[in-house]
Amino acid sequence: MDRAFFEQLAMPLFDQLYNHARWITGDRIDAEDLVQETYAKALKGFAAFAEGTNIRAWMFRILRNTFLTSRSGLAAQRTEYLEDEVGNAEEAVAHAVTPELILMRSQNEQALFAALESLPVNYRQIILLCEVEEMSYREIAQVLDVPLGTVMSRLSRARAGLREALGADVPEEVR
C-alpha cells in the first residue's frame, strides 16, 4: 500500500469532506471524529480502491457508512425516518408555498441554511451531494449505495421538504 499515493489522492478532498461532515453531524467535534475515522478506514482499505475509478465517490461513501454507525448517526436514525417510505411530500407543499416565496426566501442565506439544517439527515445529505458537491445521480447512487431510482425520488422529497421548510419559516399559521 502506498501511503504517499493515498495522501496525494485523498488530501485534496479534506476540506470538502469536513464541510460535508459538519453539515450532516451538525457539530464540530463529531465532524472531526467522522473525518478522522473516514481517513483511517480509507487508508486501511486503500488496497481495494481501484485506481482510475472515482476517489471522491469512494471517500464520500466511506464517510456516509461511518456516519451511519457513529453516535450522532445512530441518534439521527432513532429520531428521524431514514427510509423513503413517506408519502407524497409535494402535495403537502403545493398549496402553502409558492415559487415566488421560495425565490424571495432563498436570497436570505440564514433562512436557507436554517431550512437545510431542519431537514432529516438523509434529505439534507442528498441535497448537499447534488447541489453543493455537484455530483451526478450515478455518483450519488454510489455514495449512498442505493439504486438510481431511489436517488431521484429521495432527491425530489428532499427538495419538497426544503421548499416547505423555507416557506414555513415566518408566518406562524403555516406551521
Add this chain to the structure above:
Amino acid sequence: MMPCGQDHEILAAYLDGEVQAEQGNALEQHLRTCTECAAEVASALSVRRAMRAAKTRFTPSAQFRQKIQSQIAPKRRSFRSFGFLPIAMAAVAILVVALVLTRQNTLQGDAFREVADLHTGDLASANPYDVVSSDRHTVKPWFQGHIPFAFNLPEFAGTEFTLLGGRLVYLHQQPTAQVVVGMRQHKISILIAQDSPALATAFPLSTGVDVRDSFNVETWSNHGLRFFVIGDADETGIQHLAQALQSANP
C-alpha cells in the same frame, strides 16, 4: 404532479442535467409556454445558486488538518532529538529527491495504464454512460454542466464513426470528459482534460499513434486541453478520429 401535468421529478432531473436529449427538448418547449413550470424552475435555480455558499460554510482548523495529515502521511523518522540537525536535513533532502525521482519513473510507466483502464472500465460497465446519445449537440452541452472547460466534437454522421455516449471520469485526479465512439465492432474512447504540468509529466506527448498495452493511443495538447484517443481499432481508425477531433478544435 403540477396542474399542467408536468412531472416534478423530471423537471428537477432536467435542471440537474440528467435527462436525455429528446426529453430535454420537449421540456424546453414546455417551459416556453407554461408559466407555472417556468416559475418553478426560476425558484429552483435561485435555491441552487444560494446553496453554493453551503460549500464553504465550514472550514477545518489548521490543527485538525495537521492531525489527519500526520495520521496518513508516510512515516518519517524524526531527527529532532539528535544534535546533528544539518546532516539530518541533508539526508532528508537526498531522500526526498530520490523519492520524487522514483515516483516520477513509476508514474510514467503506469501513466498510460490509467488511460487504458478508463477505456476498458467503460467496456466492462453495464451502465457505461452518464449521457447516452448519438447526437453531438446533446453530448457536448451535457459536459458543459459537468466539467470546467469546453471542447467541440466533430460531426459523426456519414463517417465510419458513431457517437455512443459520454461520461465524467477522473484522470490523474482531474475531471475528464470521456466520449465513446463506435467504429464497426470497436469502441474508441476520447478523453479530454485540462492540461497541467502533472499531466504533461505523466503522459508525454506522442507523435502519431502509439501502441500501449495492445491499445492504439494518440495524444496531443491544444490550447490548454489534453486529448487522448484510445481503442483497439486499427491505427488508421484512431488516426482518422484524432484528425477529425483536431479539425473540430483548431
